[in-house]
Amino acid sequence: MRKFITLEGIEGVGKTSNLHYIQGLLELSGHSCVVTREPGGTLLGEALRELLLSHSDDSMSADAELLMMFAARAEHLNKVIRPALENNQTVLCDRFTEATYAYQGGGRQLDVDKISKLEVWVQEDLRPDLTLILDAPVEVGRARAGRRSEPDRIEKEHDAFFQRVRKAYINLAERYPHRICLINASVELDAVQLQIHKKLLEYNILIG
Ligand code: T5A
Numbered sequence: 001m002r003k004f005i006t007l008e009g010i011e012g013v014g015k016t017s018n019l020h021y022i023q024g025l026l027e028l029s030g031h032s033c034v035v036t037r038e039p040g041g042t043l044l045g046e047a048l049r050e051l052l053l054s055h056s057d058d059s060m061s062a063d064a065e066l067l068m069m070f071a072a073r074a075e076h077l078n079k080v081i082r083p084a085l086e087n088n089q090t091v092l093c094d095r096f097t098e099a100t101y102a103y104q105g106g107g108r109q110l111d112v113d114k115i116s117k118l119e120v121w122v123q124e125d126l127r128p129d130l131t132l133i134l135d136a137p138v139e140v141g142r143a144r145a146g147r148r149s150e151p152d153r154i155e156k157e158h159d160a161f162f163q164r165v166r167k168a169y170i171n172l173a174e175r176y177p178h179r180i181c182l183i184n185a186s187v188e189l190d191a192v193q194l195q196i197h198k199k200l201l202e203y204n205i206l207i208g
Contacts, residue, residue, distance in 0.1 A: 009134035012145025106168025134185035
């Protein structure tokens with residue numbers, strides 16, 4: 001009963017806060033879980049993450065950023081995601097390709113065809129079974145993330161960038177409702193988790 005589940009959303013909406021809650025629900029329902037993240041999840045991927053999110057380099061070209069996301073993803077798929085799925089394990093991933101459509105496609109306004117070609121090249125026909133997008137206004141995410149740490153290279157972007165990212169996520173959920181859904185993340189954490197629980201049942205990820 002392995003599944004590939006991804007969690008998405010703009011900065012600070014609560015992905016990290018909900019990851020272990022989801023893992024707990026999955027394990028109670030009999031899934032053996034591998035929890036991972038993008039960019040990252042492998043030695044090379046974590047090194048690329050460091051470069052991508054580095055506080056100091058704000059001159060990286062959008063194409064270089066896109067290609068590094070997919071280089072990290074190719075490694076992640078080969079070394080972690082595909083082996084786990086082949087081993088009948090459920091993969092729970094903090095961000096995946098929908099983040100590329102949202103950030104590089106929406107935020108950076110790169111040609112979506114380029115992303116789609118890389119997606120097919122790197123993933124072939126593998127897509128997540130379910131993507132939960134935690135959705136909240138940009139100012140809510142900013143306020144929550146701001147309480148925590150110094151902004152990284154991407155977090156330093158202006159509000160219009162994150163408005164485009166959010167809109168791109170909403171468009172993805174409208175386009176692929178059979179595998180992508182929005183969760184209202186503006187509300188209190190337990191109300192967010194109630195929605196997540198319901199979606200996991202609705203998409204037949206949990207038993208009972
Ligand atoms: N990226 C990634 C791309 O550009 N393209 C790609 O293809 C990929 C894969 C990765 C960055 O890389 C970019 C996107 C990102 O910029 P990341 O590690 O995913 O970065 O980090 P962030 O999105 O920056 O994640 P954050 O840790 O900032 O945000 P989270 O995980 O969404 O938020 P979380 O859980 O840490 O919560 C933030 C604060 O809010 C509180 C929490 O307690 C915490 O203090 N909180 C709530 N408060 C009130 N009510 C709720 N419902 C709350 N939920 C959480």
